[in-house]
Amino acid sequence: MMLEDEHEGNGSLVGKSQQYLGEKQQANGKPVTNGKDSVKQEANGKCDMSRKILTMYSWQEIQRHNQEADQWLVINRKVYDVTDWAKRHPGGHRVLNHYASEDATDVFRAMHLKLDIVKLYLEPLLIGELSPEEPSQERNKNPQLVEDFQELRRTLEAMNMFKAKWVFFFLHLAQILILETLAWLMVWHFGNGWLMTIFISFLLLISQMQSFFLQHDSGHLSMFTNSKWNHLMQKFLMSHLKGLSAKWWNNQHFQHHVKTNIYPKDPDIDVGPLFLVGDLQPVKYGKKKIKFIDYEKQHLYFYMVGIPLLVPLYFNIKSIQLMYLQRCWEDIAWVSSFYIRHFIMLGPFYGIFGTILLIYGVKFLESAWMIYVTQMSHIPMKMSREENRDWFSTQVLATCNIEQSFFNDWFTGHVNFQIEHHLFPTMPRHNYHKVAPLVRSLCAKHGLPYVSKPMLEAFGDIVRALKKSAALWRDAYYET
Incomplete structure (x- = not known):
């Protein structure tokens, strides 16, 4: 909104x-x-x-x-x-x-x-x-919980928790630009051997990961006083640095934030017929005797299909589809600049075909990272049809946190505090850990779970949730 x-x-x-x-x-x-x-x-x-x-x-x-x-x-x-x-x-x-x-x-x-x-x-x-x-x-909503949450927000506003630290975001942008420049200098100086190509791919992968976090901030935060600059920054980060339509991302991602894990309003969980997630969708497919693929093995082809193809195939197809159907000429120009930049930087060393392989090889690796970072906090959590719950309950029940550590914070871009991120999308991510104790306290007061997991357990919970959904489909499908 x-x-x-x-x-x-x-x-x-x-x-x-x-x-x-x-x-x-x-x-x-x-x-x-x-x-x-x-x-x-x-x-x-x-x-x-x-x-x-x-x-x-x-x-x-x-x-x-x-x-x-x-x-x-x-x-x-x-x-x-x-x-x-x-x-x-x-x-x-x-x-x-x-x-x-x-x-x-x-x-x-x-x-x-x-x-x-x-x-x-x-x-x-x-x-x-x-x-x-x-x-x-x-x-049907709990007025006391709503009042307590609104009081919590007023408290956080008084604590300046919604004020971004410019140095934090500037350093992240500098990191991205340095990695991109370093990748070009390395291939220019050392050539395009296999070992160097692997190293360059690693640099570009880190750059892509950090670009995702920073564009995420520009989409949610008013990082600049002038909204035109905020708009321009998001185009630069999402379309120029990542090669995807900023408008497509916003339309998808804002729906996910306002109706998290609500079927079918959250597009992130409406992934049928390839995968069936949650408790409702598998039963629906099973009762209708729908079997596009063997859903009992969906946790296995999650690794073969879902992880590697999300970014290089699904994201790109959806992005291109929106730009073409809605004639988003501005996004088309920005996305084109992503490919032009790579062909100018890498084309002389790898050629057109080799450059395309390198671009999508990096996207292939990025896809695995993005799947884990985004899905470990949502797929294992509550999914339902519209229950018209209050904002606080909806976000807490549909998300979970990953335990804080230096590596976890860096690997997830501080969105390991997914509960706080969903409750306060316009809050700078460097403040999530500061407000987490207050959110946990409000959950305890109203008897709501505040789930925080080790990262490896959260990774495993994705597969366990897919296996559970597959079992629900099987029982409904073979029910006489």
Whole structure:
């Protein structure tokens, strides 16, 4: 639910705000406000929204508006009609679709760092507020847990835990550029022998790993005061250094963050028919007698197919598909620069075919690393259909941490604190270990598990979870 960054491929949202404001209408067909007037009022501090008599809604009424063509959501007891805005949402329209008719207060706050900018877009979408007798969240949620989590966030904000250390990110960027330069200097000086090729591949692999972490920060954090610079940095890191569409990554990854391990809203767990994960999907396939492959052996071909092909095949196909279908010319140009740079640096020594082999050899190695880093914290955890839990419970039950150590922090880019990363996506990763004790304490207070594992155990749990899912499919498939 990212509003403060630039709209991918469409320039600055702030610069285009006037054409968006004034397009929304209330349910009765009357316009909420005129776009130009709204922008002027925002600038002059004279917005008369508080003087309007807002329509009061019950949760029963709000929950009728949960379709893609008619979607409302609640933020801080205010009701917003986001039906038309969803098409322009920088984080992708599905992120808003997933929260239609729900209280989105905590996820909205979690995904937006600069609230002053976001307010510019919220006001024209406002159509009413919750009736005074209605609770702030849906009746099935625990109001005390929600209140405690919001108090925790206020405490962390007061502690400046959401303030990034520029030196931390600058040093990581410097590391990436040094590794890339060193790889070119090594092949230029020593040639393209087998031993040197292996060493160069290792340097490029480390560079790719660190680029992933840094682009992840640029996607979640407002690393720069000017959102255009933040937008440019993400394009540079994701598309120029990694060769993937930044827009594709954002659309996928934001869905994963807002509905973690919720089937089918989280695209990261919707991996059928190749793999069946969790408890629901295997039973569904089994009862329908679906057997594209022998799922009883999915934990074995996870190593042969899933690990090596995620990045070089699946990621690249999905990235190219989005850029082509949505005509993302900016992303196409940035991704092209990734290949041009490699052909200029390595082409004279390896030729076109050899350079392509080297690029995808590195991606092949990176794929194994990415699978372990991203999946060991999610595949073994709770997966379910939409249960409309509060934000805190959803993230804690769907994620787990990997024990802290110097190596674990470096190997995972500090996202071994996956629980904290999901609860506070805009928090700089160098602060996760500082807030972990407070999150653990809140879990203990409300009887929620706070799972932290050794890394090797977490690796093994991926395979054990796949075997468990395979057994559920088998039992349902052969059930008479």
